[in-house]
Amino acid sequence: MFKRMDEIAIEIPEVEKPDPNAAAAVQELLGGKFGEMSTLNNYLYQSFNFRSKEKLKPFYDLVMSITAEELGHVELVSHAINKCLRGSTSYKEPDGTPLGSVKDARLSYHFLAGAQGAMPFDSMGNPWTGANVFNSGNLVEDLLHNFFLECGARTHKMKVYEMADHPAAREVIGFLLVRGGVHVVAYAKALEIATGVNVTKLVPIPSLSNKAFNEARKYEEKGVHTKLYTWSDKDFNAIDQIWKGTHPEDGLPLEVIQGAPKGVPIAEAPPLEEEYAPGISAEEFKAIAKRLKMAGNISE
Numbered sequence: 001m002f003k004r005m006d007e008i009a010i011e012i013p014e015v016e017k018p019d020p021n022a023a024a025a026v027q028e029l030l031g032g033k034f035g036e037m038s039t040l041n042n043y044l045y046q047s048f049n050f051r052s053k054e055k056l057k058p059f060y061d062l063v064m065s066i067t068a069e070e071l072g073h074v075e076l077v078s079h080a081i082n083k084c085l086r087g088s089t090s091y092k093e094p095d096g097t098p099l100g101s102v103k104d105a106r107l108s109y110h111f112l113a114g115a116q117g118a119m120p121f122d123s124m125g126n127p128w129t130g131a132n133v134f135n136s137g138n139l140v141e142d143l144l145h146n147f148f149l150e151c152g153a154r155t156h157k158m159k160v161y162e163m164a165d166h167p168a169a170r171e172v173i174g175f176l177l178v179r180g181g182v183h184v185v186a187y188a189k190a191l192e193i194a195t196g197v198n199v200t201k202l203v204p205i206p207s208l209s210n211k212a213f214n215e216a217r218k219y220e221e222k223g224v225h226t227k228l229y230t231w232s233d234k235d236f237n238a239i240d241q242i243w244k245g246t247h248p249e250d251g252l253p254l255e256v257i258q259g260a261p262k263g264v265p266i267a268e269a270p271p272l273e274e275e276y277a278p279g280i281s282a283e284e285f286k287a288i289a290k291r292l293k294m295a296g297n298i299s300e
Contacts, residue, residue: 005263008075008264010175012079014083020107026173027125028160030128031120031126033132034149034153038132039070039149040067043146047064059242061236068232068260069231076176077172080173088116092274107123107125116275147199150180150184158177174215178219182225188248226254228254229261230259233258240256
């Protein structure tokens with residue numbers, strides 16, 4: 001089962017800097033082959049289909065806990081896209097062409113079908129597909145795939161960071177570079193235990209430290225790259241048999257934390273009248289409130 005909080009992992013800057021093409025680029029980190037929907041669903045189905053989980057409990061716990069974190073990463077990237085789109089248009093009467101300013105946006109589907117919100121697509125508007133999910137049932141093969149997937153995801157994050165200078169995009173990408181780096185090292189350590197091969201000698205891939213990125217460096221300075229969460233109040237604590245010792249890049253001690261990190265409240269998105277969202281007028285709000293009071297037997 002999953003437990004959900006009305007929070008996101010980090011605070012995303014509120015800026016008046018609409019950039020639809022930056023949003024399109026960030027879509028790759030959501031619905032691309034190496035995007036968060038791919039990492040989530042790879043680990044999700046591997047966790048559903050895991051064989052001999054009692055005998056291989058540390059590996060099972062690792063996949064289970066990282067799956068939960070990836071759900072939050074899908075959420076976080078979606079909010080980054082929304083922030084990049086914020087303010088792209090403004091309200092006018094229909095004959096005033098209120099969406100005319102975005103007709104040349106590289107990914108017009110944000111405006112045609114999504115009310116300026118994130119969608120399960122890559123940067124070119126191709127829908128995410130379950131064909132991106134790999135689940136062989138073989139522990140070493142799946143761990144090796146996961147290591148490769150996280151390295152590919154890291155490469156794409158670095159490239160999108162270099163494409164988009166929107167503060168919301170960079171804040172989220174910087175954080176995800178660090179947390180994705182945790183998953184790279186975690187799968188490398190798991191492979192070492194499973195095979196005896198020191199895969200951590202391969203990191204970082206690409207061979208550029210997260211510390212080269214301003215928005216990633218500040219999280220590493222806080223030690224975010226050394227912590228692995230169980231994302232459960234009591235389960236999955238056998239990951240401490242894998243996530244132990246020191247970080248292969250800077251030698252800092254690694255730490256397993258039972259539970260989840262503290263998040264921040266999800267900011268309210270304003271109405272978007274030119275997109276008919278949410279499509280509820282002030283009078284209708286009052287009528288809805290009245291019906292809710294009646295349904296709850298709440299007197300004035």
